[in-house]
Amino acid sequence: MVHIPPQAGPAGAAPGQRPGGQAASLDVEHLEKVYGRTRVVSDLGFSLRGGELLTLLGPSGSGKTTTMRMIAGFEEPTRGDVRIGGVSVVEREVHKRDIGVVFQQYALFPHLTVFGNVAYPLQMRRIAKAEIARRVEAAVAMVRLGGFEGRLPRELSGGQQQRVALARAIVFEPRLLLMDEPMGALDKRLRELMQVEVRQLQRALGITTVSVTHDQVEALVMSDLIAVLDGGVLQQLGPPLDVYQRPANRFVADFLGESNLVEVTAVRRDGESWIATSRRGLSTRMDAQALQGRETASLVVVRPENICVGEAALDLPNCYLAEIRETLYVGDLVKYRCVTEGGDEFVVKSLGATGAPLPPGRTVSIGWRPEHCLAVAP
Amino acid sequence: MTGAGHATGLDPRAGWGVWERARRLIPGRGDSALLLLPPLAFIFVLFLVPLAQVVWGSFFTPEFTLSQYERIGTTPVYLQVMGRTARVAAVTTALCILLGYPAALYLASVKPRTRQWLLLCVVVPFFLSMLIRNFIWMALLQRSGLINRTLIGWGVVDEPLPLMYNEFGMLLTMTNMLLPYTIFPILSALLAIPPELRNASASLGGSPLRTFLRVTLPLSMPGVAAGGLLVFIVALGFFITPALVGGPKQMMVSNLIDFSVREVLNWPFAFALANVLLWGTLVLYYVHVRLVESRLPRSGLV
Numbered sequence: 001m002v003h004i005p006p007q008a009g010p011a012g013a014a015p016g017q018r019p020g021g022q023a024a025s026l027d028v029e030h031l032e033k034v035y036g037r038t039r040v041v042s043d044l045g046f047s048l049r050g051g052e053l054l055t056l057l058g059p060s061g062s063g064k065t066t067t068m069r070m071i072a073g074f075e076e077p078t079r080g081d082v083r084i085g086g087v088s089v090v091e092r093e094v095h096k097r098d099i100g101v102v103f104q105q106y107a108l109f110p111h112l113t114v115f116g117n118v119a120y121p122l123q124m125r126r127i128a129k130a131e132i133a134r135r136v137e138a139a140v141a142m143v144r145l146g147g148f149e150g151r152l153p154r155e156l157s158g159g160q161q162q163r164v165a166l167a168r169a170i171v172f173e174p175r176l177l178l179m180d181e182p183m184g185a186l187d188k189r190l191r192e193l194m195q196v197e198v199r200q201l202q203r204a205l206g207i208t209t210v211s212v213t214h215d216q217v218e219a220l221v222m223s224d225l226i227a228v229l230d231g232g233v234l235q236q237l238g239p240p241l242d243v244y245q246r247p248a249n250r251f252v253a254d255f256l257g258e259s260n261l262v263e264v265t266a267v268r269r270d271g272e273s274w275i276a277t278s279r280r281g282l283s284t285r286m287d288a289q290a291l292q293g294r295e296t297a298s299l300v301v302v303r304p305e306n307i308c309v310g311e312a313a314l315d316l317p318n319c320y321l322a323e324i325r326e327t328l329y330v331g332d333l334v335k336y337r338c339v340t341e342g343g344d345e346f347v348v349k350s351l352g353a354t355g356a357p358l359p360p361g362r363t364v365s366i367g368w369r370p371e372h373c374l375a376v377a378p
Numbered sequence: 379m380t381g382a383g384h385a386t387g388l389d390p391r392a393g394w395g396v397w398e399r400a401r402r403l404i405p406g407r408g409d410s411a412l413l414l415l416p417p418l419a420f421i422f423v424l425f426l427v428p429l430a431q432v433v434w435g436s437f438f439t440p441e442f443t444l445s446q447y448e449r450i451g452t453t454p455v456y457l458q459v460m461g462r463t464a465r466v467a468a469v470t471t472a473l474c475i476l477l478g479y480p481a482a483l484y485l486a487s488v489k490p491r492t493r494q495w496l497l498l499c500v501v502v503p504f505f506l507s508m509l510i511r512n513f514i515w516m517a518l519l520q521r522s523g524l525i526n527r528t529l530i531g532w533g534v535v536d537e538p539l540p541l542m543y544n545e546f547g548m549l550l551t552m553t554n555m556l557l558p559y560t561i562f563p564i565l566s567a568l569l570a571i572p573p574e575l576r577n578a579s580a581s582l583g584g585s586p587l588r589t590f591l592r593v594t595l596p597l598s599m600p601g602v603a604a605g606g607l608l609v610f611i612v613a614l615g616f617f618i619t620p621a622l623v624g625g626p627k628q629m630m631v632s633n634l635i636d637f638s639v640r641e642v643l644n645w646p647f648a649f650a651l652a653n654v655l656l657w658g659t660l661v662l663y664y665v666h667v668r669l670v671e672s673r674l675p676r677s678g679l680v
Contacts, residue, residue: 074577094580095589107578111596120592124583168582 023050023206024085024175031080033066040066041232048225051206055219058229064212068178071210073097084175100169102179106161108153114140114164115149121172139171142201159190166198170205177202179211183218195221216256220244228252249377253301260302260346273370276300280342285317287370299378304349306372309336313367322346322366327357338366436649446650460654463630466549467613473553474609475602478560486568500558512622515551516542519623543625551623552616559612560605567601568594603670611659631655
C-alpha cells in the first residue's frame with residue numbers, strides 16, 4: 001500500500017494549462033468516519049498532484065462515497081485532514097471550499113434552464129453579467145450542448161443532463177472536481193463514450209479530480225491513480241497498470257477483472273524459479289518477480305486472459321490437462337470454465353477464437369507462463 | 379418472505395384466492411367502473427341536485443328574473459359585504475402563508491420521528507369541533523377574558539383591550555383555524571425537494587441564505603400556491619367565526635346568506651348570494667390553475 005507516483009506518460013496531465021491558474025494538489029490524511037459504532041472509513045490517506053485523476057473504487061458500502069462527501073464537506077470527518085493546495089479545508093464551510101461536484105443523479109436545479117444551471121455558480125460569485133454569459137457559453141460549448149441553453153433539465157436526455165452537471169461543476173474553475181458515480185445513470189454505450197470525453201476534458205483543463213465508482217473498467221480507463229476500498233479500508237493505491245497486474249491481495253485481484261485464485265499450501269525453490277503446490281496437488285512454476293517476495297504465499301492468482309488453451313499450452317512450463325465444463329461465447333472472446341484432473345477450477349478467456357468454440361466435455365491442455373502467476377496476500 | 383409465510387401456514391396466495399372470489403362478484407373486468415356507482419349516486423343526490431336547485435332558484439321565482447342579482451349589484455351594503463369577504467379571506471391567506479411557511483420549513487428540517495410528533499400537535503386542534511374552538515377564542519379574547527384580565531392584573535393596561543367583535547379578533551381566530559391548511563402543502567412541497575439540491579447549491583458557492591432564496595423557496599412555491607388557494611377558498615365561506623368572534627361590522631357573505639334564510643326568509647336572494655360565492659370561487663380556481671400553476675416549477679429530480 002505504498003503510493004507509487006504515476007509516470008507522466010503520454011496520458012499525463014499538463015498542470016498549469018488551465019486558464020484559471022495552477023491546478024491544486026489534494027492530500028487526504030488519516031481520514032476516518034464513524035457512525036455510532038460503525039467505522040465507515042478508516043485511516044484513509046492518499047495524495048494527488050495537480051491535474052491528476054484518482055478513482056475511489058470499491059463495492060457498495062466500501063466507504064468511497066462517504067470519503068468523497070467528506071472531501072466535498074457534506075459530511076464531517078471524525079478524524080483526519082483534507083488539504084487542497086496544501087491548505088486544510090476540513091473546518092471550511094462547503095460553499096467556501098471551491099470544489100465542483102458532479103452528483104450521482106446530477107442534482108440539476110429543475111426550475112432553472114441549462115443556462116441558469118451553468119450560470120448558478122458564477123452568480124453565487126457575483127460575477128458581472130456579460131462575463132457570466134461568456135463563460136457559460138464557453139462551458140456549454142465545451143460539453144457540446146450549444147443551442148440547448150434555454151431547455152429545462154427535464155427536457156434533456158440522461159447523457160445531456162450529465163453534461164450539464166459537468167459544465168456546471170467546471171464553469172467556475174474550481175480547485176478540485178469530485179464526481180460521484182458520474183456514469184452510473186447512463187447506458188453502457190453512452191457510458192463508454194462519456195468516460196473518454198470526461199477524461200479528455202479533465203486533462204485539457206488540468207483539473208485535479210476525484211471520481212467515485214464501482215465500475216472497474218471505468219476506473220481503469222479514466223484514472224491516473226486508483227484507490228481500491230473495501231470495508232472502509234484502503235486495499236491498494238496505484239496506477240491502473242499496477243493495480244491490475246500486481247494486485248496486493250485477494251480482494252483487489254477479485255474485484256478488478258476476473259481472477260483464478262489458487263490456494264497454495266507449499267512453495268519451494270527450484271533453481272532460478274519457484275514451485276507452488278496447491279491444496280489439491282497442482283504444482284505451478286512461478287518466477288521470482290511473480291512471487292513478489294512472498295515465499296510463504298498462500299494464494300496465487302492467474303488471470304483468465306493469461307491462460308492458453310490447446311496446442312499453444314503444450315510448450316509452456318505450466319501445462320495441465322483439464323476438462324471443459326462450460327463454454328460461454330461472448331463474441332470477441334470465448335470463456336471456458338475448466339477443471340483440472342486434481343479438481344482445481346480455472347476460468348480461461350480465449351481471444352479471437354477461430355472457428356467454433358470448444359464444446360463442454362472436451363479434455364484440453366491449458367497452460368500459463370511462470371511470470372503470469374502472481375502470489376498475493378490472502 | 380414466502381418461506382416465512384409457508385412456515386406459519388400463511389400461504390400468501392391464499393389471500394389472493396379471497397380476492398379472486400371477491401372479484402368474481404363484480405361482473406367482468408371492464409365493469410369495475412360499477413364500483414364508482416354508489417359514491418357517484420351519493421354525490422348526485424346529495425350534492426348536485428341541491429346545487430342545481432340553488433342555481434335554479436336564484437333565477438326562477440318562479441318566473442325568470444335577474445332581480446336578485448340586480449339587488450346585490452346595486453345595494454352598497456351587499457357589495458361591502460362581498461368586498462369584506464374577499465379582503466378578510468386575502469388577509470387570512472397572507473397571514474397563514476407568512477406563519478405557516480417558517481413552521482413548515484422547521485418541520486422539514488427535523489428528523490422524521492420528531493416531525494411526526496410535531497405534526498400531531500398541528501392536527502390535534504382539529505379533533506375539537508370548530509364551534510368549541512371558537513368558544514375557546516371567545517373565552518380568551520372577550521372584555522373579561524383571560525388575556526384582558528391578565529394584562530390588567532399585571533398593570534400593563536388599565537382598560538380592557540377590544541380584542542373581539544372586530545376584524546382583529548376575527549382575523550386572529552381564522553388564521554389559527556386555517557394555519558394547518560398552509561403548513562401541510564408547504565411541508566410536502568419542501569420534503570419533495572431532493573436534499574442533494576441543497577448540497578449542489580452549497581458546493582457551487584451558495585451560502586445557506588442564497589440557497590434558500592434561489593433553490594428551496596422557488597421549488598416550494600407549488601405548496602405555497604396550493605395551501606394559499608385552499609385557505610382562501612375555505613376562508614371565503616367562513617361562517618361561525620364571523621358570527622361569534624366578529625362584530626356586526628364583520629358580516630361576511632355566509633352570514634348574509636344565513637341572515638336571508640333565517641331572519642327574512644328570502645330564499646331566492648340567499649340562492650343568488652350563494653351563487654356569487656360559488657362562481658367567484660370557481661373562477662378563482664380556474665385562474666389559479668391556468669395562470670399560477672402552469673408557471674410554477676416542478677419539484678423533484680428531473
